[in-house]
Amino acid sequence: xxxxxxxxxxxxxxxxxxxxxxxxxxxxxxxxxxxxxxxxxxxxxxxxxxxxxxxxxxxxxxxxxxxxxxxxxxxxxxxxxxxxxxxxxxxxxxxxxxxxxxxxxxxxxxxxxxxxxxxxxxxxxxxxxxxxxxxxxxxxxxxxxxxxxxxxxxxxxxxxxxxxxxxxxxxxxxxxxxxxxxxxxxxxxxxxxxxxxxxxxxxxxxxxxxxxxxxxxxxxxxxxxxxxxxxxxxxxxxxxxxxxxxxxxxxxxxxxxxxxxxxxxxxxxxxxxxxxxxxxxxxxxxxxxxxxxxxxxxxxxxxxxxxxxxxxxxxxxxxxxxxxxxxxxxxxxxxxxxxxxxxxxxxxxxxxxxxxxxxxxxxxxxxxxxxxxxxx
Amino acid sequence: xxxxxxxxxxxxxxxxxxxxxxxxxxxxxxxxxxxxxxxxxxxxxxxxxxxxxxxxxxxxxxxxxxxxxxxxxxxxxxxxxxxxxxxxxxxxxxxxxxxxxxxxxxxxxxxxxxxxxxxxxxxxxxxxxxxxxxxxxxxxxxxxxxxxxxxxxxxxxxxxxxxxxxxxxxxxxxxxxxxxxxxxxxxxxxxxxxxxxxxxxxxxxxxxxxxxxxxxxxxxxxxxxxxxxxxxxxxxxxxxxxxxxxxxxxxxxxxxxxxxxxxxxxxxxxxxxxxxxxxxxxxxxxxxxxxxxxxxxxxxxxxxxxxxxxxxxxxxxxx
Ligand SMILES: [Cu+2]
Numbered sequence: 001x002x003x004x005x006x007x008x009x010x011x012x013x014x015x016x017x018x019x020x021x022x023x024x025x026x027x028x029x030x031x032x033x034x035x036x037x038x039x040x041x042x043x044x045x046x047x048x049x050x051x052x053x054x055x056x057x058x059x060x061x062x063x064x065x066x067x068x069x070x071x072x073x074x075x076x077x078x079x080x081x082x083x084x085x086x087x088x089x090x091x092x093x094x095x096x097x098x099x100x101x102x103x104x105x106x107x108x109x110x111x112x113x114x115x116x117x118x119x120x121x122x123x124x125x126x127x128x129x130x131x132x133x134x135x136x137x138x139x140x141x142x143x144x145x146x147x148x149x150x151x152x153x154x155x156x157x158x159x160x161x162x163x164x165x166x167x168x169x170x171x172x173x174x175x176x177x178x179x180x181x182x183x184x185x186x187x188x189x190x191x192x193x194x195x196x197x198x199x200x201x202x203x204x205x206x207x208x209x210x211x212x213x214x215x216x217x218x219x220x221x222x223x224x225x226x227x228x229x230x231x232x233x234x235x236x237x238x239x240x241x242x243x244x245x246x247x248x249x250x251x252x253x254x255x256x257x258x259x260x261x262x263x264x265x266x267x268x269x270x271x272x273x274x275x276x277x278x279x280x281x282x283x284x285x286x287x288x289x290x291x292x293x294x295x296x297x298x299x300x301x302x303x304x305x306x307x308x309x310x311x312x313x314x315x316x317x318x319x320x321x322x323x324x325x326x327x328x329x330x331x332x333x334x335x336x337x338x339x340x341x342x343x344x345x346x347x348x349x350x351x352x353x354x355x356x357x358x359x360x361x362x363x364x365x366x367x368x369x370x371x372x373x374x375x376x
Numbered sequence: 377x378x379x380x381x382x383x384x385x386x387x388x389x390x391x392x393x394x395x396x397x398x399x400x401x402x403x404x405x406x407x408x409x410x411x412x413x414x415x416x417x418x419x420x421x422x423x424x425x426x427x428x429x430x431x432x433x434x435x436x437x438x439x440x441x442x443x444x445x446x447x448x449x450x451x452x453x454x455x456x457x458x459x460x461x462x463x464x465x466x467x468x469x470x471x472x473x474x475x476x477x478x479x480x481x482x483x484x485x486x487x488x489x490x491x492x493x494x495x496x497x498x499x500x501x502x503x504x505x506x507x508x509x510x511x512x513x514x515x516x517x518x519x520x521x522x523x524x525x526x527x528x529x530x531x532x533x534x535x536x537x538x539x540x541x542x543x544x545x546x547x548x549x550x551x552x553x554x555x556x557x558x559x560x561x562x563x564x565x566x567x568x569x570x571x572x573x574x575x576x577x578x579x580x581x582x583x584x585x586x587x588x589x590x591x592x593x594x595x596x597x598x599x600x601x602x603x604x605x606x607x608x609x610x611x612x613x614x615x616x617x618x619x620x621x622x623x624x625x626x627x628x629x630x631x632x633x634x635x636x637x638x639x640x641x642x643x644x645x646x647x648x649x650x651x652x653x654x655x656x657x658x659x660x661x662x663x664x665x666x667x668x669x670x671x672x673x674x675x676x677x678x679x680x681x682x683x684x685x686x687x688x689x690x691x692x693x694x695x
Pocket of ligand 1 (some may be wrong): 080114156164169
């Protein structure tokens with residue numbers, strides 16, 4: 001018979017075992033799991049809580065330098081990507097797991113790249129140990145000692161660092177507590193779906209006429225791009241690599257009653273997510289799960305170089321806009337995503353008591369001719 | 377007797393222009409050959425004809441090709457926002473008559489046309505960064521810009537050129553007019569379902585290239601009018617209308633007409649604030665916004681009486 005006390009004792013033992021530093025030999029004996037990454041906004045299948053012991057989770061990412069269209073006007077940049085997407089794919093593990101990443105820089109690329117995990121300890125987040133030239137690959141292992149959502153990015157040294165980051169080379173890791181997410185009382189909270197929104201600021205040079213310029217290669221774009229970067233005024237602020245990548249046909253979907261975990265990363269610049277028509281029921285603004293979540297937030301703050309997580313249960317059907325609530329950036333520069341939510345409308349939460357109409361509700365009726373032509 | 381053809385930089389209207397008869401030439405002709413009766417009849421009719429329509433209603437000093445669209449009527453889903461018993465619904469379809477027929481610019485007003493207006497001080501400078509080719513449509517123009525052009529052009533030609541109404545545009549566009557009913561709504565009357573259905577339909581619009589093509593680049597419709605529903609949307613004079621409908625679909629309650637917002641027509645219908653020169657999506661809006669804002673002008677064909685007088689004048693001139 002399991003008593004509450006017995007369960008607590010078992011949990012304590014597990015915690016001690018999990019917390020003990022494993023030697024390299026021991027790590028070689030740990031179970032290994034290979035996980036295929038998927039492009040954002042999707043996240044690879046994962047358990048929210050696990051009773052199993054730590055594992056070595058293997059991931060592989062191939063760096064792709066490629067041209068990407070970043071808006072509806074066809075503006076192109078020479079992007080640098082982890083695995084082909086901006087942001088790079090999200091990796092999900094549990095606390096005390098080991099992440100073993102194979103980072104491949106194919107010969108077809110032109111530049112050296114590396115990876116700095118904010119979730120990793122030492123070695124400049126791994127950056128010092130992972131610099132790969134075109135035609136090379138490297139394998140890095142790091143231990144997930146802290147639970148939370150964390151940014152990773154390329155940091156190949158000097159002025160290359162910000163340039164690679166604002167060319168798209170960043171992503172996020174989610175390290176879940178082994179027993180899952182918890183509310184402020186320590187009670188486990190679950191999500192039905194998780195989405196990953198990576199915000200990206202781009203700095204595209206313009207010609208004399210104000211039109212965005214395109215270049216033969218990343219190298220040719222570099223001097224002009226650096227000039228725009230140093231003004232600290234992005235030309236585009238977008239979610240998932242492109243204006244409109246999460247709206248229209250690409251809109252995110254949900255349904256009334258569904259609990260959605262929204263992970264938001266910004267590797268370079270501050271942001272302030274806001275769900276128009278909704279809230280953050282539970283928000284880990286700084287993204288670290290050992291801290292209790294804040295509740296009922298209207299807008300939350302993502303510090304540049306960090307990721308945060310918000311859990312929300314949709315309560316009304318319809319369209320929701322998820323924006324950065326600098327609305328100039330959201331509307332003019334592109335940082336808008338949409339959720340299409342199915343379900344039954346709840347009049348208790350909101351009702352249009354009287355549709356828009358003339359003030360005082362005058363009662364003129366008449367034949368409805370085609371709209372009049374208005375002379376001036 | 378014929379006036380010399382005015383230069384016609386874009387062709388197409390030369391045949392009509394050649395028949396231009398100036399008032400002065402008529403008088404010279406009559407002075408040389410006139411019979412008393414003819415003189416009397418002409419004296420009685422000429423001021424009417426000339427004041428109303430100029431020497432010949434088809435023979436304007438127009439510099440642009442014009443298509444004459446015959447009078448007629450058609451069923452048309454009017455522009456505006458409608459709610460039925462408090463729920464948003466598609467606009468009602470109504471029979472609309474174009475009583476006298478319309479003279480319509482065959483193509484949209486071009487950069488060269490517009491810049492002429494700017495040069496004469498009738499129009500504000502365009503702000504568009506694209507479409508600088510003189511033979512491309514003038515884009516990046518607001519309703520206010522387009523209206524200023526219409527006023528200038530009417531004055532310059534002595535003819536009552538104006539922006540079309542939304543219904544007139546639809547009539548002229550014929551098969552190129554896009555009905556904007558929400559077709560995928562399940563009819564459950566659910567406000568959220570209709571909202572999502574509309575969202576999906578608007579999301580399904582295909583993107584068009586932004587750079588305007590030289591006029592004619594999108595071909596002609598069955599009436600011979602060019603570039604309708606291409607990548608340049610056209611301002612109409614129709615204001616944003618909001619109207620409640622009763623259970624039978626008949627208007628009930630007062631109507632709101634907001635003329636700070638005008639209907640623009642093209643591949644789909646849109647409502648744009650009158651000083652906007654570049655329509656954009658964003659925020660909670662979805663779908664492809666009008667790629668460019670431009671315009672073309674129309675004028676009413678003269679009435680039958682005026683046309684009869686015109687024919688009489690021509691006959692007298694030949695007599
Ligand atoms: Cu890099």
